[in-house]
Amino acid sequence: MTEATLGGEVPAAPRSGGAAGARMGGAAFGDRAYQLAILGFALFIPLLLVAIAGAVVSAGWPALREFGGSFLTSSRWDAVNGEFGAAPAIFGTLVSSFLALLIATPLAVGVAIFLSEFAPSWLRQPVAFLVDLLAAVPSVVYGLWGIFVLVPVLREHVMPFLADTLKLGRTPFFSGPAYGPSMLAAGLVLAIMVLPYVSAVTREVLLAVPRSQREAALALGATRWEMIWDAVLPYARSGIVGGIILGLGRALGETMAVTMVIGNRHELSASLFAPGYTLASLIANEFSEATGDLHLSALMAAGTTLFVLTLIVNAIARWLVWQVARGPRGR
Amino acid sequence: MRTIARRRVVSALMMTLTYVAAAIATLPLLFILFHLVREGAAALGPDFFTSTPRPVGEAGGGMANAIVGTLVVVGIASAVGLPVGVGAGLYLAENRGTRLAWTVRFLSDVLNGLPSIVLGIFAWDLLVRPFGQFSAIAGGMALGAIMIPLVTRATEEMISLVPGSLREAALALGYPRWRTSLTIVLRTALPGIVTGALVAVARVAGETAPLLFTAFGNQFWSTSVTQPIAALPLQIFTYAISPYDEWHAQAWAGALVLIAIVLVISVVSRFVTRARFGTGSD
Numbered sequence: 001m002t003e004a005t006l007g008g009e010v011p012a013a014p015r016s017g018g019a020a021g022a023r024m025g026g027a028a029f030g031d032r033a034y035q036l037a038i039l040g041f042a043l044f045i046p047l048l049l050v051a052i053a054g055a056v057v058s059a060g061w062p063a064l065r066e067f068g069g070s071f072l073t074s075s076r077w078d079a080v081n082g083e084f085g086a087a088p089a090i091f092g093t094l095v096s097s098f099l100a101l102l103i104a105t106p107l108a109v110g111v112a113i114f115l116s117e118f119a120p121s122w123l124r125q126p127v128a129f130l131v132d133l134l135a136a137v138p139s140v141v142y143g144l145w146g147i148f149v150l151v152p153v154l155r156e157h158v159m160p161f162l163a164d165t166l167k168l169g170r171t172p173f174f175s176g177p178a179y180g181p182s183m184l185a186a187g188l189v190l191a192i193m194v195l196p197y198v199s200a201v202t203r204e205v206l207l208a209v210p211r212s213q214r215e216a217a218l219a220l221g222a223t224r225w226e227m228i229w230d231a232v233l234p235y236a237r238s239g240i241v242g243g244i245i246l247g248l249g250r251a252l253g254e255t256m257a258v259t260m261v262i263g264n265r266h267e268l269s270a271s272l273f274a275p276g277y278t279l280a281s282l283i284a285n286e287f288s289e290a291t292g293d294l295h296l297s298a299l300m301a302a303g304t305t306l307f308v309l310t311l312i313v314n315a316i317a318r319w320l321v322w323q324v325a326r327g328p329r330g331r
Numbered sequence: 332m333r334t335i336a337r338r339r340v341v342s343a344l345m346m347t348l349t350y351v352a353a354a355i356a357t358l359p360l361l362f363i364l365f366h367l368v369r370e371g372a373a374a375l376g377p378d379f380f381t382s383t384p385r386p387v388g389e390a391g392g393g394m395a396n397a398i399v400g401t402l403v404v405v406g407i408a409s410a411v412g413l414p415v416g417v418g419a420g421l422y423l424a425e426n427r428g429t430r431l432a433w434t435v436r437f438l439s440d441v442l443n444g445l446p447s448i449v450l451g452i453f454a455w456d457l458l459v460r461p462f463g464q465f466s467a468i469a470g471g472m473a474l475g476a477i478m479i480p481l482v483t484r485a486t487e488e489m490i491s492l493v494p495g496s497l498r499e500a501a502l503a504l505g506y507p508r509w510r511t512s513l514t515i516v517l518r519t520a521l522p523g524i525v526t527g528a529l530v531a532v533a534r535v536a537g538e539t540a541p542l543l544f545t546a547f548g549n550q551f552w553s554t555s556v557t558q559p560i561a562a563l564p565l566q567i568f569t570y571a572i573s574p575y576d577e578w579h580a581q582a583w584a585g586a587l588v589l590i591a592i593v594l595v596i597s598v599v600s601r602f603v604t605r606a607r608f609g610t611g612s613d
Contacts, residue, residue, distance in 0.1 A: 027507030034509030038425070041418025042435050045483070048476060049438050052445070052453045059456055110352025118346050119353070129601070130357045136597040137363065138537025140564045141586045144571045145363045148370075148579070192359045199356070225342035253446025255540040256568060280448045280540070287452065287544050303452050307445070314444035318437075 053307070060301030063294060071301060077266045079291050084298035088268045090305065092183065092276035096258060097251035099187030099272070104195045105244055111195075112202035113228060128203070135196035143260030146189045151261055154188075155180035159273055172270045181263035184272040189257045194247040201243025201321065205236040242320030249314040253306065255280040279306040364590075371587030374580040379588075383552050384566075387575050394585050396552045400467070400561035403554055404546055405536050407471025412478025412535075413528060419479070420486020420524075421512060427491075436487075443480035450476050451541035459545055467560040470546030474535040481534065485527020489520035526600040533596035537589060539564035563589050 063084060064071055074085025115128055159178035163169030209232050217231035233240075263275020264285055279302050290296040378393050385392030419435065426432045454473035459465055493516045501511040517524075539562075542548070547559040548569060554560070563585055570582035 027509075030507050030509045034512065038418045038422040041415050042422035042431075044415050045419055045435055045442060045479060046438050048479070049442055051457075052449065052476075055453050055456045056449060059452075107352050107356050110349045111356045114349035114353040118349055127353050127357060130360055131353075133594070133597065134360050136533065136593055137360070138539070138564055138589060138593060140537070140539045140568050140571070141363065141367070141590055144567060144582055144586050145366055147571055148583075149362070149366055195356060195359075223338050223342035225345040226338065228345075249444050253444075253448070255446065255448045256564075260568075260571060280446055283448050283452060284540060284543055287455075288547070300452060300456075303449050307449050310444055310446055311441065314441065318440060 056300055056303050056307055060297055060304040063297035063301040064304070066294065067298075071298070072305070075266070075268055079286075079295050082292070082294050084295070084301075086279065086282070086298070086302050086305065088266045089277045089279045089282045089302060091268050092186075092262065093252055093278040093280070093306070093309070096183055096186040096190055096262065096276070096278055097248055099183065100190030100194050100251045101198075101244055101248055103187065103191035104198055104247065107191075108195050108198035108243075108247075109202050109240065111199050112206055115203055116206040117224070117228060117232075131199050132196050134192065135200075137193075139193070139254060139256040140260075142189055142193060142257035146185060146257055146261040150188060151180040151185050154178070154182070154185055159184070163273070173272055176269070176271045176273045178273055179263065179275060181261050181275050182273050183262065183269075183276045186258045186262040186276070186278070187272070189261055190251045190254055193254060193257060194251050197250055198240075198243045198247040201246060202236070202240050205239030205243070206232060208239070209235045238320050238323050242317050242323070245313055245317035245320060249310050249317055252313060253280060253310050255284050259284050279303075279309075367583065367587045367590060370580070370583035372584075374584035375587060379581075379584055384550050384581070385577075387578065390577060392581065394561075394563065394566055394581065394588070396549065397561040397563045397566040397585065398588070399552075399554060400546070400549070401536055401563045403467055403556065403560060404470045404474060404542065404562050405532060407468060407556065408474035408478055408535050409528075409532060411472060411475030412482055412531065415475075416479050416482025416528075416531070417486050417517075417524065419483045421490060421517070423483065423487040424490035425512065439480040439483050442476070443484075446540075447473075447477060447538055448540040448543075451543055451545060454541060455544045464557075465545060465547035465559040467546055467556040467558065470542045470560065470562065471556075473541035473545050474538060477538060477541065478531045478535055481531035482524075482528055485530070486520070486524050489523035489527065490516060492523070493519045522603065526603050529596050529600050533593045533600075537564055537593050539568050 067074070067084060071084065071086055072090060073087050074083070075087045076083045076085045077088070078084070111127070111131055115124055119127060155178050159174075159180075159182075162174050163178065168174040213231045213235055214227055217227040222230065258278050259281035262278065262281060264277055264281060265275040266277055267274065269276065282302055283299050283306075286295070287299055290299055378391055379395075380393060380398065381395050382391070382393040383396045384394070419439070423432050423436055450473050454469050454476070458469035458472055497519060498511055498516055501515045502508065506515065542562050542565050546562055546565065548565040549559045549561040567582045567585045567589065570578040570585070573579070
């Protein structure tokens with residue numbers, strides 16, 4: 001939506017006295033009450049955020065104070081002995097999300113270019129619709145499909161193919177037994193979940209590129225692809241990056257689908273075949289059975305870490321998209 | 332050599348690649364739907380919607396309690412999310428330029444990007460821990476917090492689309508401002524707001540993470556708001572990670588029902604929006 005001021009500011013009520021005075025008085029009260037009411041509702045949002053931040057941070061504080069920096073760097077998550085280090089979870093969160101974006105970005109940008117440049121008009125709506133619908137599928141359904149369809153396929157076909165046929169098993173990234181539930185599975189599922197967001201933002205940004213840019217490139221003799229690559233994409237670059245980071249923010253916080261396919265193991269491993277953990281699935285798995293206050297506080301601290309992480313990433317994303325909306329910058 | 336022929340070949344190749352990308356991107360949805368229908372339809376019968384879960388090992392049973400539970404929890408969420416969302420949206424639309432509006436809008440987007448599990452542990456801290464028990468209310472509140480930014484944004488956009496002339500005409504006829512906003516402007520924007528609200532409802536109906544330690548789930552029939560309550564996504568999750576085949580089949584059926592609900596709402600709202608505003612640029 002453009003910054004149209006069709007609705008715009010509410011004009012000031014005209015002042016009038018006399019016979020209308022009594023009615024104006026009643027209306028003034030109604031106006032006052034209305035303004036206060038909607039202000040109250042609007043202020044609910046910042047209040048809610050402050051409450052969330054306060055509750056989560058204060059609940060996680062005991063653990064953070066107890067372990068300090070080692071909460072972020074230690075790999076020992078030992079509920080029995082009261083030692084909690086969330087490094088595998090943090091590592092897993094970052095790796096699975098980056099992997100997801102690595103897979104999803106070329107696809108999403110490709111689809112967006114397809115939809116804005118190459119697609120025949122009868123194909124445009126259906127394809128756009130199907131891609132956008134991916135965002136409507138609930139996370140637990142992705143997880144269900146992941147457990148029973150994706151993971152067996154990975155275990156029986158894809159992983160042996162990667163490890164043996166392509167000989168990638170020699171590298172540390174594809175080593176280890178092919179259990180199935182793994183960082184790779186999580187990255188793939190997340191990629192599917194993140195695709196519609198990156199695609200939607202890229203599509204909007206590409207459409208915002210003025211026709212003049214396209215026409216100028218074509219007039220100078222560029223092929224279709226050269227026009228896209230040299231004239232359109234650089235224009236849209238920061239918006240696309242914003243969309244990618246937006247997708248990153250989504251992937252970081254994703255819980256259910258990841259929990260169901262990542263294997264849930266507190267381990268730092270370079271291999272994509274290895275099971276792992278993420279902050280969100282750590283909380284999801286252990287919260288209801290947390291033994292003792294320190295364990296609970298450690299889980300809250302994990303929640304705080306996740307909170308801060310997504311906050312920063314989303315802020316960057318929005319700033320980038322806002323930059324594009326503000327207008328082009330010279331190349 | 333960058334001959335024109337070679338450049339044309341590259342261009343054609345890239346175009347093919349984008350076609351491939353589009354094909355790959357549409358596949359997952361089709362795969363998922365295919366599997367849902369194939370696995371889920373088998374366990375789906377009238378029994379599914381009317382009976383509660385059976386003990387492990389017994390065939391049959393259903394998710395009636397989960398379906399009703401979802402309705403209850405989503406109902407509570409809407410009771411919180413809709414008033415706050417519409418109210419905040421009204422405020423943002425009518426006070427566009429102010430600092431406070433900008434802040435609230437920004438914070439609403441922050442709230443939107445918050446992982447739902449963080450909202451879940453917040454709701455646990457506030458509504459489960461003090462009372463010592465899981466409840467539908469706690470789950471509903473967590474979901475309501477998710478709904479708020481969605482409804483706010485939809486309301487703000489729809490209200491902004493109402494022409495200023497409508498508002499001014501009402502004011503000229505002597506309507507007080509509050510009445511103009513509520514009975515004229517809001518009513519005009521209502522279909523769009525309802526669509527936005529439905530989309531928010533569809534989104535929350537599918538959320539699992541916030542319910543994990545608030546509503547918690549319930550194998551038995553319960554509609555009490557102060558007790559743990561079953562919900563469709565929760566039930567699907569519990570069954571999916573279990574080792575029992577009958578439960579797996581039930582999970583597929585439940586997922587089919589859930590996605591049917593969510594997709595129907597999403598598709599309908601898309602059509603309504605498009606019908607109102609014409610084919611958007613896509």
